Amino acid sequence: MISILQIILRLTLWLLVAPLLPGIINKVKAWVAGRQGPPVLQLYYDLARLWKKSVVLSTLASPAFIAGPAVAWVAVVGAAMLVPLGPAGGGLSFKGDVLLLVYLLAVARFCTAWAALETGSAFEGMGAAREVSYAVLTEAALITAILALSVQTGTVVLDSMLSLSSGPGAVLLAAGLFAVLLAENCRVPFDDPNTHLELTMIHEVMVLDHSGPPLAAVLHGASVKLLLFAVLLCEAVLPLGRLTPFAATAALVASVAVVTVSVGLVESLLARFAFRRVPLLLTTAFLLCLFALLLAWKGGAP
Amino acid sequence: MNQTLNLLVGVAMGLNLLALGSSRLPSVIRTMAVQGVVLGVLPLVIEQDFDWLVALVALVTVAVKGFVIPTMLRRAMRSANIEREVEPFIGFVPSLLLGAVGTIAAVAVAGALPLLPEHTGTLLVPGALASVFTGFVLMVGRVKAISQVCGYLILENGIYLFGLLLIHSTPLLVESGILLDLTVGVFVIGIIVDRIQRAFDSLDTRKLTVLRE
Numbered sequence: 211m212i213s214i215l216q217i218i219l220r221l222t223l224w225l226l227v228a229p230l231l232p233g234i235i236n237k238v239k240a241w242v243a244g245r246q247g248p249p250v251l252q253l254y255y256d257l258a259r260l261w262k263k264s265v266v267l268s269t270l271a272s273p274a275f276i277a278g279p280a281v282a283w284v285a286v287v288g289a290a291m292l293v294p295l296g297p298a299g300g301g302l303s304f305k306g307d308v309l310l311l312v313y314l315l316a317v318a319r320f321c322t323a324w325a326a327l328e329t330g331s332a333f334e335g336m337g338a339a340r341e342v343s344y345a346v347l348t349e350a351a352l353i354t355a356i357l358a359l360s361v362q363t364g365t366v367v368l369d370s371m372l373s374l375s376s377g378p379g380a381v382l383l384a385a386g387l388f389a390v391l392l393a394e395n396c397r398v399p400f401d402d403p404n405t406h407l408e409l410t411m412i413h414e415v416m417v418l419d420h421s422g423p424p425l426a427a428v429l430h431g432a433s434v435k436l437l438l439f440a441v442l443l444c445e446a447v448l449p450l451g452r453l454t455p456f457a458a459t460a461a462l463v464a465s466v467a468v469v470t471v472s473v474g475l476v477e478s479l480l481a482r483f484a485f486r487r488v489p490l491l492l493t494t495a496f497l498l499c500l501f502a503l504l505l506a507w508k509g510g511a512p
Numbered sequence: 513m514n515q516t517l518n519l520l521v522g523v524a525m526g527l528n529l530l531a532l533g534s535s536r537l538p539s540v541i542r543t544m545a546v547q548g549v550v551l552g553v554l555p556l557v558i559e560q561d562f563d564w565l566v567a568l569v570a571l572v573t574v575a576v577k578g579f580v581i582p583t584m585l586r587r588a589m590r591s592a593n594i595e596r597e598v599e600p601f602i603g604f605v606p607s608l609l610l611g612a613v614g615t616i617a618a619v620a621v622a623g624a625l626p627l628l629p630e631h632t633g634t635l636l637v638p639g640a641l642a643s644v645f646t647g648f649v650l651m652v653g654r655v656k657a658i659s660q661v662c663g664y665l666i667l668e669n670g671i672y673l674f675g676l677l678l679i680h681s682t683p684l685l686v687e688s689g690i691l692l693d694l695t696v697g698v699f700v701i702g703i704i705v706d707r708i709q710r711a712f713d714s715l716d717t718r719k720l721t722v723l724r725e
Contacts, residue, residue: 378518378635382526487535490604494533497612498526504619505522508635 217291220301224290228433229253231440231470238474253433260426268419270330278325279417279424282318283431289314290438292368294445296462297455300369308356308368312349315394318431319345325424326416333408337415340485344400344412347492348393351499355387358503359446372442373451379502384447386502389495391439391473393488395432398477400488410482440469514633516557521639524550524669525615528646531666532611533604536596537589540650540662541582544669547643548577551669554676566679569687573672576691581665581698588702589658592709599716602653610653614645631677643670657708657715661701668694 233250240247249255267275292311294300300307323338358379359371393400396413408415417428444465450458483491527547534540552574559566589596600607618641625637647667651660672690705715712719 378515378522381519381523385526490533490535490608493605493608494529497529497608500612501522501525501529501615504616504638505518505525505635508619508623508638 217301220291220295220298221287223295224287224434224437225430228290228437229257229430231436232433234467234470235474235477238471239478242475242478253429257426257430260421260429261423263422265422265424266419268329271328275325275328276424278321278328279420279427279431282321282325283427283434285314285318285321286431286434286438289318290434293438293441294369294372295441296445296450296458298459300367303367303369306366308360308366308371311368312353312356315352315435316345316349318435322413322416322428325420329419331419333415334418337408337412337418340412341396341416344393344488344492347489347496348390351386351390351492351496352394354496354499354503355383355390355446358383358499358506361503362506372445373449375447375449379505380447382498382505383502384443386495386498387439387443387446388469388472389491389498391436391443391469392476393492393495394439395436397473399480399483399491402482405482436473437466440466443469517554518635520550520554520557521635521673524639524673525635525642528615528643528666529608529611531662532607532646532649535598535604537594537598537656537658538586538596540598540659541585541589544662544665545578545582547666547669548581549574551673552577554673555679558676558679572688572691576695577665577669580695584698584702585658585661588705592706592715594656594658594705594709594715598659599655600653601655602649607649607653610649611642611646614649615642618642618645628677636673636677640670640673643667643673646670655716655718657701657705657717660717661698665694665698 230250230253232253233248236252237247237250265276289311291301292303292307292314294303319341323342326334326338356371360366362379363371363374365371392398396403401412401414402410403414405411405414408418411418413432417425420428441462444462448461448465450462453461524547527543527550531540531543531547534543552570555566555570555573588594602610615638619638621641622637627637631637644667647663647665647670650663650666652663654660654663668690675687675690708715708720
């Protein structure tokens with residue numbers, strides 16, 4: 211009974227906190243540019259508005275066009291439930307849950323790309339192609355980072371993998387995972403979430419034909435994914451397991467806020483890279499994680 | 513102690529990658545400078561008890577590698593009006609992969625070397641070999657003279673890292689001599705770069721193979 215209540219509480223926390231992050235990022239961007247910017251809670255208003263709207267369907271689209279965003283949302287939220295929250299631990303912790311996390315994220319991506327292809331629009335096919343071709347490199351980096359953590363701690367359970375720091379490779383892992391965070395969430399310098407030119411968009415162009423509740427699911431899923439990667443990055447680098455529960459919670463919240471603000475700063479200070487330079491950056495991120503793995507392997511346990 | 517040491521060497525290895533992957537000269541120079549500072553701090557970490565001599569070596573290394581040499585290179589760049597793009601012979605992704613293979617090989621080779629017991633748990637030797645290899649790739653794989661100088665300096669960082677193994681038996685004179693050589697070398701290269709620019713209107717080393725009147 212207690213565990214069900216705990217899971218519901220955790221789910222509510224993830225669902226309610228996630229849309230805050232894009233709001234903070236937009237506020238930071240507005241602040242750097244000297245504007246007032248949209249309110250921090252803007253995404254909540256948007257989601258509420260979208261939920262009331264009706265859905266416009268293409269005559270070409272099969273039911274997968276609606277099912278895609280729904281399945282992707284469920285997969286991302288399921289992945290979020292696996293991630294431990296500091297001292298509270300994981301909601302559903304079991305041996306090998308880290309593999310499930312990676313696969314749930316992959317399922318979410320597959321469903322988004324599938325729904326994009328269902329529209330039959332050339333632009334959306336292009337966006338889907340870009341999304342999955344970048345994913346080849348980001349997934350490799352993410353899996354290498356997880357391997358490094360696993361070698362460092364000697365377990366395959368997220369809960370115990372993330373409670374200690376990642377040892378000598380911590381700095382490399384932080385840099386690599388931050389690049390993965392930016393690429394996975396389609397942020398500058400990999401993609402520009404604000405652009406309105408279909409030729410240069412990636413994630414935004416895939417969801418161009420969605421409307422109403424499915425679009426709300428896509429937007430909310432994207433914010434949950436951003437929060438998920440931010441939490442993962444902070445827990446992978448900081449030794450939260452060594453702090454008292456209260457200090458660990460405070461450190462987690464503060465570091466997630468720092469990551470969010472730095473995403474906003476990166477977005478204000480950098481321009482989006484040309485497409486041919488993106489693989490170079492992603493390869494660098496992958497190799498940084500690979501070096502962290504090497505260091506974890508050779509540098510010994512803390 | 514080993515934990516901090518490994519962390520710093522790990523950062524230096526990551527900076528090797530950034531130097532291989534960056535496409536602008538100023539960022540290569542900055543990467544090299546940061547690496548110099550990171551490695552300059554290392555003697556203080558290795559030494560358990562504070563020693564004036566070691567502190568002096570660390571201070572001078574940080575000052576020369578982190579500030580003096582980068583400033584000279586930037587000045588040479590500005591006075592010779594060099595474009596900021598790095599032109600590679602070996603593309604960025606291939607050189608990154610080469611650097612990664614080199615680092616993995618360095619870690620593997622270091623495991624087979626007969627080291628002193630106090631050095632076996634550290635990453636000093638793999639880090640040194642990896643930096644030397646990265647320096648080689650940068651020197652061979654880049655067209656412009658300035659980026660080759662950066663490659664040379666990263667190679668020297670690797671040798672310096674190797675020298676830290678012998679920190680107790682190397683006299684201060686040798687360390688300071690190496691630093692002086694390096695400074696003079698970069699100083700001379702700064703002048704040469706200017707001359708090459710005037711004589712050939714470019715710093716492309718491929719053009720230096722043609723004889724002229």
